[in-house]
Amino acid sequence: xxxxxxxxxxxxxxxxxxxxxxxxxxxxxxxxxxxxxxxxxxxxxxxxxxxxxxxxxxxxxxxxxxxxxxxxxxxxxxxxxxxxxxxxxxxxxxxxxxxxxxxxxxxxxxxxxxxxxxxxxxxxxxxxxxxxxxxxxxxxxxxxxxxxxxxxxxxxxxxxxxxxxxxxxxxxxxxxxxxxxxxxxxxxxxxxxxxxxxxxxxxxxxxxxxxxxxxxxxxxxxxxxxxxxxxxxxxxxxxxxxxxxxxxxxxxxxxxxxxxxxxxxxxxxx
Amino acid sequence: xxxxxxxxxxxxxxxxxxxxxxxxxxxxxxxxxxxxxxxxxxxxxxxxxxxxxxxxxxxxxxxxxxxxxxxxxxxxxxxxxxxxxxxxxxxxxxxxxxxxxxxxxxxxxxxxxxxxxxxxxxxxxxxxxxxxxxxxxxxxxxxxxxxxxxxxxxxxxxxxxxxxxxxxxxxxxxxxxxxxxxxxxxxxxxxxxxxxxxxxxxxxxxxxxxxxxxxxxxxxxxxxxxxxxxxxxxxxxxxxxxxxxxxxxxxxxxxxxxxxxxxxxxxxxxxxxxxxxxxxxxxxxxxxxxxxxxxxxxxxxxxxxxxxxxxxxxxxxxxxxxxxxxxxxxxxxxxxxxxxxxxxxxxxxxxxxxxxxxxxxxxxxxxxxxxxxxxxxxxxxxxxxxxxxxxxxxxxxxxxxxxxxxxxx
Numbered sequence: 001x002x003x004x005x006x007x008x009x010x011x012x013x014x015x016x017x018x019x020x021x022x023x024x025x026x027x028x029x030x031x032x033x034x035x036x037x038x039x040x041x042x043x044x045x046x047x048x049x050x051x052x053x054x055x056x057x058x059x060x061x062x063x064x065x066x067x068x069x070x071x072x073x074x075x076x077x078x079x080x081x082x083x084x085x086x087x088x089x090x091x092x093x094x095x096x097x098x099x100x101x102x103x104x105x106x107x108x109x110x111x112x113x114x115x116x117x118x119x120x121x122x123x124x125x126x127x128x129x130x131x132x133x134x135x136x137x138x139x140x141x142x143x144x145x146x147x148x149x150x151x152x153x154x155x156x157x158x159x160x161x162x163x164x165x166x167x168x169x170x171x172x173x174x175x176x177x178x179x180x181x182x183x184x185x186x187x188x189x190x191x192x193x194x195x196x197x198x199x200x201x202x203x204x205x206x207x208x209x210x211x212x213x214x215x216x217x218x219x220x221x222x223x224x225x226x227x228x229x230x231x232x233x234x235x236x237x238x239x240x241x242x243x244x245x246x247x248x249x250x251x252x253x254x255x256x257x258x259x260x261x262x263x264x265x266x267x268x269x270x
Numbered sequence: 271x272x273x274x275x276x277x278x279x280x281x282x283x284x285x286x287x288x289x290x291x292x293x294x295x296x297x298x299x300x301x302x303x304x305x306x307x308x309x310x311x312x313x314x315x316x317x318x319x320x321x322x323x324x325x326x327x328x329x330x331x332x333x334x335x336x337x338x339x340x341x342x343x344x345x346x347x348x349x350x351x352x353x354x355x356x357x358x359x360x361x362x363x364x365x366x367x368x369x370x371x372x373x374x375x376x377x378x379x380x381x382x383x384x385x386x387x388x389x390x391x392x393x394x395x396x397x398x399x400x401x402x403x404x405x406x407x408x409x410x411x412x413x414x415x416x417x418x419x420x421x422x423x424x425x426x427x428x429x430x431x432x433x434x435x436x437x438x439x440x441x442x443x444x445x446x447x448x449x450x451x452x453x454x455x456x457x458x459x460x461x462x463x464x465x466x467x468x469x470x471x472x473x474x475x476x477x478x479x480x481x482x483x484x485x486x487x488x489x490x491x492x493x494x495x496x497x498x499x500x501x502x503x504x505x506x507x508x509x510x511x512x513x514x515x516x517x518x519x520x521x522x523x524x525x526x527x528x529x530x531x532x533x534x535x536x537x538x539x540x541x542x543x544x545x546x547x548x549x550x551x552x553x554x555x556x557x558x559x560x561x562x563x564x565x566x567x568x569x570x571x572x573x574x575x576x577x578x579x580x581x582x583x584x585x586x587x588x589x590x591x592x593x594x595x596x597x598x599x600x601x602x603x604x605x606x607x608x609x610x611x612x613x614x615x616x617x618x619x620x621x622x623x624x625x626x627x628x629x630x631x632x633x634x635x636x637x638x639x640x641x642x643x644x645x646x647x648x649x650x651x652x653x654x655x656x657x658x659x660x661x662x663x664x665x666x667x668x669x670x671x672x673x674x675x676x677x678x679x
Contacts, residue, residue: 100321100324101321101537101540101541102321102508102511102541103540103541103543104511104515104541104542104543104546106543106545106546107519112519113521114519114520114521120491121491121494121520121521122491122520123487123519123520123521125519126487126519194519195515195516195519196484196485196512196515197511197512197515197541199321199508199541200321201320201321201508202484205482205484236485236488237487237488240485240487240488240489241488241491241492247479247483247485247488248480248482248483
């Protein structure tokens with residue numbers, strides 16, 4: 001579900017702004033580090049889990065407004081280079097602020113340890129993450145499908161010029177889409193921190209998978225991102241049970257196999 | 271003067287002018303290069319292990335600065351290149367540093383697989399190469415006169431870890447192994463299994479994971495399913511940290527003991543909370559409470575400079591550089607082949623105690639450390655991670671030695 005969450009945010013930004021956001025992995029890492037600092041500041045995991053992704057969304061808002069927006073006129077390549085440069089700046093920023101050596105963040109005490117599910121012994125915190133990420137994906141989906149602003153965002157993905165001609169401030173739409181994408185990356189990072197810990201390179205590891213999810217689902221297709229995230233996650237889990245050495249390679253093998261049959265991705269039309 | 275004609279005067283003038291230019295101008299660089307001893311640190315500043323690149327650099331610098339950046343009266347020029355933990359990038363950059371900057375002495379990188387590639391460059395370019403890592407091939411099947419191994423032999427490590435652990439836990443016979451799938455993991459796994467036979471161990475599982483694995487839940491599920499008495503990991507850096515965290519999250523530790531067979535010590539342990547470290551046993555080539563005069567002095571000066579104790583990475587870089595400089599001292603020469611001969615058979619009391627370089631294999635024979643992590647209540651300060659409970663220096667038995675003939679220059 002975390003892959004779906006990451007893929008959904010990246011797909012939203014790719015769809016609306018029409019740029020592959022290379023800083024998406026770095027925003028994921030920033031979410032984890034914000035959670036760590038917020039826990040130390042407020043002393044409460046749950047409050048920190050609310051605050052950390054909001055902080056990343058605000059950061060996303062600033063990035064779009066101050067960094068990407070002035071480059072709309074300059075063209076696509078400049079925006080792409082900007083997000084790539086931004087990913088390096090954020091990565092180095094993490095090292096400057098929190099140091100090069102990673103650290104661990106324990107789950108809240110109520111979610112420590114595991115549950116015997118009969119067929120498998122599974123950590124409580126991972127079960128919580130599954131449910132939480134599922135709810136977030138569902139909430140985002142409902143927002144995009146059932147609200148007026150969600151409809152505008154979807155329309156923005158389909159045809160920005162038309163949306164603009166209808167009198168909608170397309171720049172505000174871009175900012176909102178980037179902030180929402182950053183929020184999803186941030187909360188994915190925050191939820192991941194107690195599982196994988198924190199390290200400056202954690203975003204790089206996740207960025208590749210997020211791009212696989214977006215490509216597999218179809219560029220800018222939100223439903224495709226969710227489905228691809230689930231397919232990748234399940235494929236990785238199943239292969240790891242029987243052939244652990246191939247658990248990373250399978251992500252790319254699944255992508256290659258599906259793209260050979262459907263070059264536009266599972267739900268892509270272009 | 272009467273014998274000189276106009277042509278001779280012109281010739282002498284030209285030679286004199288050339289000499290003056292050589293004394294004043296750019297040929298001075300050439301003269302300086304001839305006098306300088308160029309040492310290359312090939313460290314991972316990007317890619318896997320990029321977190322330890324800067325601290326490896328620190329360790330090497332500290333050893334050189336102790337000597338005032340000079341050896342046998344000659345200035346040392348220390349240069350670095352990024353290994354990126356990629357064999358292709360490393361070999362290309364080492365060749366460039368050798369050809370372009372005149373590097374004759376190479377230390378690093380940090381990954382065994384990459385080091386084997388760099389070792390081939392050292393052999394071809396006839397430059398001295400020092401490495402510290404878990405592959406046995408540098409001083410084994412792919413040994414040659416130009417490469418040296420500073421880390422303990424994987425056999426020494428396995429023997430220290432298994433013997434000491436079994437002495438403390440004689441009933442823990444069912445072992446599950448989690449192994450990094452590259453040269454270092456294979457070497458240590460082989461000897462843990464060999465030494466394990468002498469204790470009647472049953473290896474109920476041995477899963478291999480790729481370098482840079484970040485999703486260990488499935489490996490841990492499999493380990494739990496095998497119902498082992500102990501989980502032993504043969505991996506390193508962030509792989510080891512991520513796996514240890516996951517094993518804790520699944521509730522295996524602290525109920526089951528977890529062995530980190532070949533750890534970087536401080537750099538890994540600092541990334542785990544005291545709760546996760548409980549019942550973790552750690553093998554390492556260095557721990558900062560090592561009771562030797564050189565280690566005490568090094569740790570003191572490292573802490574004063576950087577505010578925390580050194581782990582295996584800076585200590586290895588420091589230790590390798592010190593050994594290399596001992597080789598110069600013994601050879602009384604800065605020529606590569608003389609320094610190689612100077613290192614062969616050298617015996618010193620250095621960073622980890624008594625250290626001797628086996629002339630036949632270029633393996634450094636030295637102690638390996640085994641620690642047990644402290645519970646939170648016993649920690650005197652946040653960096654007081656573990657107690658050294660044993661050191662072992664059993665060398666590789668002759669029947670396992672793969673370096674049959676180290677060859678000539």
